[in-house]
Amino acid sequence: MVSKPVVSNVSISDLIDFGIFQLSSLAISSDLRQELKQLVASKPYPLLIIGEEGAGKHTIANCLAASYLCHSVESDGSACGKCPSCRMISTSGSHLDLVILDPGPSGRTKVDEVRSEVAARLPEAPRISHNKVFIISAEKADTLSEACQNALLKPLEEHPAFVRFIIFCEDSDRLLPTIRSRVQTLRLAHRNKEEIRQILDEAGIEDSPAKSFALDCSDGLPGVALTLAQDEKYRQIYDESLKIFKAFPRENRTAFLTGGLDFFKANKDSTDMIIRLLQSFLRELSLGLLADKWEPLPAESAAFSDQELADWAKLEIDYEALLGLLSQTKQALSSNTGYDHTISRLLLQMRAKITAGGPGSIPRKSQ
Numbered sequence: 001m002v003s004k005p006v007v008s009n010v011s012i013s014d015l016i017d018f019g020i021f022q023l024s025s026l027a028i029s030s031d032l033r034q035e036l037k038q039l040v041a042s043k044p045y046p047l048l049i050i051g052e053e054g055a056g057k058h059t060i061a062n063c064l065a066a067s068y069l070c071h072s073v074e075s076d077g078s079a080c081g082k083c084p085s086c087r088m089i090s091t092s093g094s095h096l097d098l099v100i101l102d103p104g105p106s107g108r109t110k111v112d113e114v115r116s117e118v119a120a121r122l123p124e125a126p127r128i129s130h131n132k133v134f135i136i137s138a139e140k141a142d143t144l145s146e147a148c149q150n151a152l153l154k155p156l157e158e159h160p161a162f163v164r165f166i167i168f169c170e171d172s173d174r175l176l177p178t179i180r181s182r183v184q185t186l187r188l189a190h191r192n193k194e195e196i197r198q199i200l201d202e203a204g205i206e207d208s209p210a211k212s213f214a215l216d217c218s219d220g221l222p223g224v225a226l227t228l229a230q231d232e233k234y235r236q237i238y239d240e241s242l243k244i245f246k247a248f249p250r251e252n253r254t255a256f257l258t259g260g261l262d263f264f265k266a267n268k269d270s271t272d273m274i275i276r277l278l279q280s281f282l283r284e285l286s287l288g289l290l291a292d293k294w295e296p297l298p299a300e301s302a303a304f305s306d307q308e309l310a311d312w313a314k315l316e317i318d319y320e321a322l323l324g325l326l327s328q329t330k331q332a333l334s335s336n337t338g339y340d341h342t343i344s345r346l347l348l349q350m351r352a353k354i355t356a357g358g359p360g361s362i363p364r365k366s367q
């Protein structure tokens with residue numbers, strides 16, 4: 001697939017939609033706030049931001065870039081929101097001195113693009129700001145090939161004093177040691193529930209079952225919470241996921257596999273939500289057993305009747321193993337393994353583990 005890199009003057013309108021390009025507007029811990037403040041004040045050493053999908057890497061990279069470009073940074077390191085640079089960002093969602101090298105969700109950056117957009121443009125003096133910022137995505141395993149990384153080594157090492165680099169990735173082990181030794185790193189931790197609530201509130205998301213689910217099941221990842229809370233298909237996907245889940249011990253293997261895979265494929269965009277729903281059902285069933293590990297779910301989210309809970313309790317289910325299986329699946333999907341294969345394997349392995357206690361333990365007729 002040919003994908004054009006998103007370069008200079010790109011839209012960061014996603015952020016502008018939420019009005020977020022100032023560090024001060026982020027719902028983050030005071031430790032992270034302090035760290036970011038120091039990064040804005042520190043020397044222009046290339047920065048590597050590491051965080052899981054949905055941890056807020058893009059948002060923080062863009063806020064830092066806005067700070068680097070701002071003409072009168074606030075005392076907390078935040079962009080002022082009023083200077084010509086900030087106005088350019090807030091009105092157009094772009095900036096003449098900002099270069100973003102990001103091939104998009106499925107793309108790979110080409111080595112020529114690193115040369116033409118980064119190496120060749122390094123000496124160009126900034127046009128509006130006193131700094132020039134390069135944001136480079138190394139998000140997925142294959143976003144930035146080894147050749148691309150090699151082409152970046154010299155720019156990272158030798159660049160004019162006005163240049164600032166912000167690279168981001170999910171897993172720094174995927175980067176060459178020579179890159180890792182040339183950057184300072186910022187690792188994004190998970191946010192707490194209050195911070196997530198603040199992020200959802202500030203995005204104008206009204207209270208709803210989807211929002212409650214996002215608060216409980218986004219693992220403290222803001223990007224995940226925003227996606228979950230705004231998925232308009234939430235109710236439908238919840239109902240269908242629960243139906244599939246309850247069919248694990250009941251339906252025969254082939255019918256179950258076909259139905260389950262069709263459901264996943266038809267809702268591929270919401271795969272993360274489906275997997276998180278399956279995790280939440282397991283959590284609900286296992287509360288008695290793993291109570292010390294999970295926060296209790298709110299009563300209104302009860303997915304199982306008392307009778308169903310009693311039936312499921314008869315199956316001797318290894319919940320830890322099932323939850324592990326779901327985490328592994330999320331990881332496999334993020335490193336671009338075949339979708340159908342990964343999901344089929346998940347469904348079959350889950351079914352095998354659920355029915356391991358013996359078939360027929362759960363009545364075939366529901367309710």
Ligand SMILES: [Zn+2]
Pocket residue numbers: 069070071072073079080081082083084085086087
């Ligand atoms: Zn400003």
